[in-house]
Every structure is written in C-alpha cells, then in structure tokens.
Amino acid sequence: MxxxxxxxxxxxxxxxxxxxxxxxxxxxxxxxxxxxEFSGRVYGLCLRMTRDPGNAEDCAQExxxxxxRALDKFEIRSSFSTWLHRIAVNVVLSKRxxxxxxxxxxxxxxxxxxxxWSLDTPVEESEIEEAIAGLPDGAxxxxxxxxxxxxxxxxxxxxxxxxxxxxxxxxxxxxxxxxERLNMELN
Amino acid sequence: xxTPNDNDGTKKSVRSLxxxxxxxxxxxxxxxxxxxxISKSAQTAGGAGKSGSRAMPSRMQWLALAAMxxxxxxxxxxxxxxxxxxxxxxxxxxVAIIDAPGNVINAAYLKDPRYIKQHAELVRSLEExxxxxxxxxQKKVVASLDTIRKxxxxxxxxxxxxxxxxxxxxxxxxxxxxxxxxxxxVHEAGDTGREI
Numbered sequence: 001m002x003x004x005x006x007x008x009x010x011x012x013x014x015x016x017x018x019x020x021x022x023x024x025x026x027x028x029x030x031x032x033x034x035x036x037e038f039s040g041r042v043y044g045l046c047l048r049m050t051r052d053p054g055n056a057e058d059c060a061q062e063x064x065x066x067x068x069r070a071l072d073k074f075e076i077r078s079s080f081s082t083w084l085h086r087i088a089v090n091v092v093l094s095k096r097x098x099x100x101x102x103x104x105x106x107x108x109x110x111x112x113x114x115x116x117w118s119l120d121t122p123v124e125e126s127e128i129e130e131a132i133a134g135l136p137d138g139a140x141x142x143x144x145x146x147x148x149x150x151x152x153x154x155x156x157x158x159x160x161x162x163x164x165x166x167x168x169x170x171x172x173x174x175x176x177x178x179x180e181r182l183n184m185e186l187n
Numbered sequence: 188x189x190t191p192n193d194n195d196g197t198k199k200s201v202r203s204l205x206x207x208x209x210x211x212x213x214x215x216x217x218x219x220x221x222x223x224x225i226s227k228s229a230q231t232a233g234g235a236g237k238s239g240s241r242a243m244p245s246r247m248q249w250l251a252l253a254a255m256x257x258x259x260x261x262x263x264x265x266x267x268x269x270x271x272x273x274x275x276x277x278x279x280x281x282v283a284i285i286d287a288p289g290n291v292i293n294a295a296y297l298k299d300p301r302y303i304k305q306h307a308e309l310v311r312s313l314e315e316x317x318x319x320x321x322x323x324x325q326k327k328v329v330a331s332l333d334t335i336r337k338x339x340x341x342x343x344x345x346x347x348x349x350x351x352x353x354x355x356x357x358x359x360x361x362x363x364x365x366x367x368x369x370x371x372x373v374h375e376a377g378d379t380g381r382e383i
Contacts, residue, residue: 028222035218040210047211061217061224068225094348122200125207147204 309370
C-alpha cells in the first residue's frame with residue numbers, strides 16, 4: 001500500500017518529510033520507502049522522455065542515486081516529487097546530450113500554448129502513448145512535463161533549461177503533430 | 188512502450204492527456220541496484236552520510252584527489268620556477284577568483300582577456316620552445332600537460348552533471364592555473380631546460 005493511497009495529502013507530506021529527514025541521516029530503509037512511493041512517477045517520466053524501457057530504467061536508477069547524494073540540498077518546503085522530477089529530467093537530458101548533439105530547428109511560433117487538451121473522441125491509452133512517443137524530443141519533453149505531469153510553462157522551461165517562449169512553441173508543435181497522428185482535433 | 192494497463196490486460200480509453208497515469212511502475216525492481224550504489228558511496232565516504240556531514244560522492248573524491256596529485260606533481264616538478272626570480276613571469280589570473288560565487292567562476296577565469304591572450308601566446312611558443320629542450324625535459328613537459336589536461340577533462344565531465352558544484356569549479360580553475368604554470372615555466376626556461 002502506498003503512502004498516497006493510505007492518507008490525505010497533508011499526512012502524505014508529513015510522511016514524506018519524515019522519511020526525507022531520516023534518509024538525510026543515512027537511513028537507507030527510509031530512502032527505500034521514498035523510492036517505493038515515487039519510483040512509478042520517476043520511471044513514468046523517464047520512459048516517456050526516453051521512449052526506451054532500458055534507458056528509462058537506467059535514468060530512473062541514476063535519478064534516485066543522485067537524489068540520495070543531494071538530499072541535503074532538498075528544501076523541505078518544496079515538493080519532493082517535483083524535485084525528483086527535476087533530477088530525472090537532468091539525467092535524461094544529460095544522457096541524451098552524450099548520445100547526440102543534434103539540435104532541433106528553432107521554433108518561431110508561440111501561439112496556442114494551452115496545456116490541457118481534450119480529444120474529440122476517447123482514444124485508447126496505448127494509442128495516445130504511442131503517438132506521444134513518436135514526437136520529436138523537444139516537443140515530447142514539453143508535452144510530457146506540462147500536458148501529463150501538469151507543470152506550468154515556467155516550471156517546464158526551467159526543468160528543460162529552455163526559454164518559456166521556446167517551451168510554448170514546442171507545445172504548439174506537439175499539439176499539431178499529435179492531432180495529425182491521432183487524426184483528430186485537440187480542443 | 189508499456190503503459191500502466193499493459194500488465195493487467197485491460198484497455199483504458201482517455202479523452203485528455205491529464206487522464207494518462209503519471210505513474211508507470213518500472214518493469215523490475217530498481218532498488219537492489221540503487222541500494223548497492225548508495226551503500227558503495229557510503230562505504231567510500233566512511234559511513235552513511237549524516238546531515239551536515241555527508242561526505243563527498245566517491246567520484247568527487249576521486250576528482251579532488253586527481254587534481255591534488257596533478258597539482259603536487261606540477262609543483263614538485265616546477266620547484267622554484269613557480270616563483271620566477273627574473274620578475275618577467277607571465278601573470279596568471281588572481282587566485283582570489285576561486286572564491287567567486289557560483290557558475291561565474293569558470294566563465295570569469297576563462298573569459299579573462301589576460302588569460303586568453305597569455306594562454307594563446309604560451310601555446311604558440313610551446314612547440315618552438317620544446318624543440319630546443321633536452322629529450323628528458325620534453326618528456327616531463329608532455330607528461331605534466333597530459334596529466335593536467337586529463338584532470339581538466341574529468342572535472343569538466345563531472346561539472347556537466349553538476350554545473351553548480353563550487354568544489355569542482357575551484358578544482359577546474361586550479362587545473363587551468365597549473366597548466367599556465369607549466370606553459371610559463373617552459374616559456375621561461377633556457378635551452379638546457381635545467382630550470383624545469
């Protein structure tokens with residue numbers, strides 16, 4: 001049973017804070033509880049960004065190792081989940097940079113950058129995941145972080161190390177590509 | 188790509204991206220590897236990290252050690268040429284720059300016009316100067332520069348992962364200064380290379 005399922009949000013934050021404080025003192029069991037609580041969210045993000053289960057495992061693993069090493073830097077007032085996501089995004093981007101230095105063409109349009117879209121008709125989860133996986137890296141990263149994980153343009157831009165305008169333009173591009181791939185309007 | 192529902196055989200339909208699950212459990216438990224890795228770090232650091240006393244990650248320790256060894260080797264090798272007596276030494280940027288905050292350290296050092304100019308001049312003169320030095324001295328110079336440049340490459344790689352790390356930034360600046368000291372010593376050496 002996860003902490004999330006067993007308690008209210010406030011209680012969960014207290015639980016998580018307690019675990020973080022114990023982990024900071026070197027308690028690996030406490031850190032394991034944190035891993036169990038957040039591994040799905042971290043792996044999910046890594047999988048959607050990398051599109052490769054093996055890569056995603058490596059990235060998620062490295063993200064938790066980096067998190068353990070940097071626990072002292074975590075500010076208790078902020079969201080642990082967001083902090084972990086930042087670390088995971090850094091790991092994925094750093095691995096991606098090692099593999100390729102290919103730069104995507106700059107985008108000029110920053111219109112229509114809403115992050116919550118609905119589909120004309122319901123689509124199978126696997127179908128939309130496949131369509132997302134087929135997006136170019138930059139557009140997919142922004143879509144995953146803002147469209148699925150609900151981060152604002154500012155937060156997404158900060159995590160990815162890009163300008164907010166670029167982030168909006170990438171999202172616009174992602175929306176157009178997704179519409180094409182799903183062959184339907186996104187409202 | 189596996190989705191949250193792949194394992195239970197059900198096919199869920201969604202009408203919005205927000206309905207997609209944020210959690211996708213990893214196909215295998217990653218904890219054993221994570222646990223092994225953080226235990227290794229704790230052992231290297233001499234026990235589990237405690238708040239305020241968490242030791243440096245093992246890679247950082249290695250880099251610090253490598254930079255120290257490089258500095259020590261260069262220092263011993265240069266001997267008193269570190270403080271040339273003829274007063275005509277090429278000035279390196281001030282050591283105090285190491286205390287500058289955050290990411291500005293590397294940029295400040297590497298963008299210093301004195302550094303850029305002097306470094307370019309010294310590198311240009313190195314090849315010519317080397318021809319006049321005895322083979323043994325040439326070997327020492329090449330080995331020292333290799334050590335320092337490898338140290339710089341390692342530290343830069345580590346900084347790629349942790350760009351805000353002040354310790355790594357300090358080590359990087361030290362390494363660049365070591366390189367300048369070697370280049371300066373070669374530049375100022377006589378044809379016998381006895382000063383080196």
